[in-house]
Amino acid sequence: MTDSTIAHRRPAIFVALLVSVFLLTGCPMQDQHSAAPVLPRFTKLDVFDPHRPTFECKHEVDVNPPITAEAEALFQQGMAVTSYDLWPDDRDNEKAAQRWTEAAVLGHWKAQLNLAGLYLQGLGVPQDADKALELTEDLMRKGVPAAWDNMGAYYMGGVGPLKQDATVAYAFWQKAADMGSMAAQAYLGEKLLGTHDEPPSFWGNRVIGLKMLECGFAQGSGKAAFELGLTLDVVERAYPRALFVLHESVKLGNEDGSRYLFGSFDDGDALGEHRIDKARAKRYQVLANALWRNPDLRFPNLDKVLPLPPADLPKWDGNNQALIDAAKALVIQPARQPTPGSQRSGRARIPQGHVLQPQARAVIVEANTPVPHSGYWQPRLYALHREHEQVWERAQVPQRYEKGETFETVDRSSMGPYAKVAPRTVWHYMGEAVATTIGSHPLVAQGIARSTSMPEPLVRCQGSQPCPRTGVWLASIPKDHSFAARYNRWDRQSYVAHGRAFPDSGDGHLHIEPSTVTWLWLGNANELGFGGVANVSLGHPGAEGTNA
Incomplete structure (x- = not known):
């Protein structure tokens, strides 16, 4: 999770990160292209050290490039049309690619990573692994930790021209974790939690592994929170903190944490003081299923529907969506400003939140004729010659009449002695007032x-x-x-x-x-x-x- 919005969606290559990993040696990354300048993908990195003695927690938000409001709006438009709430066939990857391209030009690093993911998979744009690599390398030059993390995944998957190489992948992940990538911290932290070495499955460096997980958890990583809570439960047997951290992982949108707590309360294991609590288990299960459908969900207000024991559960009628919605975050809808005409009275008042629609064809009638159409009519002069006539007309506002009514006499006294010689008054049809729509957050x-x-x-x-x-x-x-x-x-x-x-x-x-x-x-x-x-x-x- 980032400071301002939902995290970028990572490329599909992350779904199978460790497929076909056969070795992880201590060889340093080779400088595959010695000619200058060296591309970021060929950066010479320190070899991955699973037995490192120290780790300094850094947060990626401290080093990521700032994001402007204009770029964020474009980014969110792309997120909206590719939302997990939409059926796959209803997602508009082409529009997302357009919006994320525009946002990337404005410096939005998350949009650029998402765009790289589209090129990698050929969604909304031609499939182009080289383009995905170039977009990622541009962000690597700008110091974006998530870009270094992604490059590790590209090496693990052997994307495009890159040769699959676990050693290089882990070197990039180590670099990303040290830069502040919460994803890399969560991944490597879990790998170091063993009591002994069994590469590439795990290594025995629990002290550093826990530090990495704590750092990722502090940044809002649900994955880091889950792995930390799991270790606290199974290995450390620090049950109170394990329960708290796993509960927090659900708030941060981790499906595994929610399913784990479902099992704990359903079975009555040590995490819940050996008490079977089917009611709590059911609620975790509902939230886990919601996170499976939409991984972008977050439940910061989880305690509203599912507080930790010994607090009593609020009564629930079994409506799954009500439970999910109540646990979601809230965003403040800005106060609606008065719309034009809403402060007037009488015929001139236009209801708050309504506006007049432009008319395709002008309808003009004389002042002494019956009103032909219900709606708003504005008095004007048949012709304008003098400045005082123009001033008078600018001061007139639309007034609502029903069909068949008679137009009221218009006050022209503000024109002074010229009122009697000014051109005759006519009425222009302005249409009906229609409700405006407020775009949702x-x-x-x-x-x-x-x-x-x-x-x-x-x-x-x-x-x-x-x-x-x-x-x-x-x-x-x-x-x-x-x-x-x-x-x-x-x-x-x-x-x-x-x-x-x-x-x-x-x-x-x-x-x-x-x-x-x-x-x-x-x-x-x-x-x-x-x-x-x-x-x-x-x-x-x-x-x-x-x-x-």
Whole structure:
């Protein structure tokens, strides 16, 4: 997950990364092309060292090129037309390629990686492995960690002119992990968790493996969270933290974590203190199936529908979509600004959110004739000669009349003594008012978030204070904070009950003082049913419910 939007979709080669891996030797990467300049794909790298003694956690958001609002809008348009919520035949890869090309020109690195994936698979563009490599190498030159991670996958798969080489692939993944790639950190971290070496399956360097997984988890990698939680459960037997981390992996969109917790609560193993809890298991299963259908989903408000024990589960009527939607992130729908004419009164008022449609053919009638069409009519002068006549006409506004009514006498007194000699008044038909449509937020259009309006009055508090209201809370830190780029993510939300403490401000990784974090209340608390028992619901921003 990135700081501002859903992560880019990785090329199909990642589906079978380790197929046909027969050896992983200690040979350094060969400089295949000695003539200058050396392409990034032939960068001479340090050999992969599974027994490295140290690892410094870096975050990719700190080094990725900045993304402009214009480029992000184009990127999201491409994401919307290739959403996992669409049937494969309904996805418009050609349009996505166009939008991602435009965004890439504006410096959007995620769009460029997605575009490389389209060229690799021949979706919406001619299949061209060389083009995919060139796009990836351009980002490697710009220092994008994910591009170095992708190059490792290209070597593992033997893409285009590249010879399949596991040694080179792991060298690139090691480089990517050290640069901050959360995907590479998750992948290599899991590989180093063994108690002994069995290459290429795993190596025994658990201390470094756990550090890599912790780093990827801190960046929002659901895969890293799952592998970390799995190790904490099976190997470390640190059950309370293992349960927390696996639960967080579900929030971060990891299907494996959700299925793992389904099995744990369904069987009643040590992770859940040997208690069989079919109700919890069922909810994890529903969310796992949703993530299988749409891997872009995130459930930051999971605690609204599935809090960790010993908290009681809110009642649920079994509607799967309601459970899924309630756990999704919320995006704030901007307040609708007054539309032209909505502040007027009488015949001149145009309802809020409505506009007049341009007429294909002008309809002009005399002032003393019956109204021929229902709709808005604007008074004008038959001809314009003098400046005061032009000033008067610019001040006129459309007025609504029903068919068969008589036009009212128009006030021309503002023209002074020229009113009587000015050309006669005629009425121009402006049409009916039609409702305008508000484009949904890109994340809502992709089915991975819900929109909400901002409750009034605004409720904010610091992370060091107890939660004053039940509901969804959005966290942020000042933009000038050194960790702002890492912390301020679109999905940094939590469902918190009245009187409870807000979540650890840095998830134990970023070391941010709770008083530095501002939490903004978005409402959307579960509704209270009979006896004051909470029921899973979408809630509404301004309703108090359990918010008192």
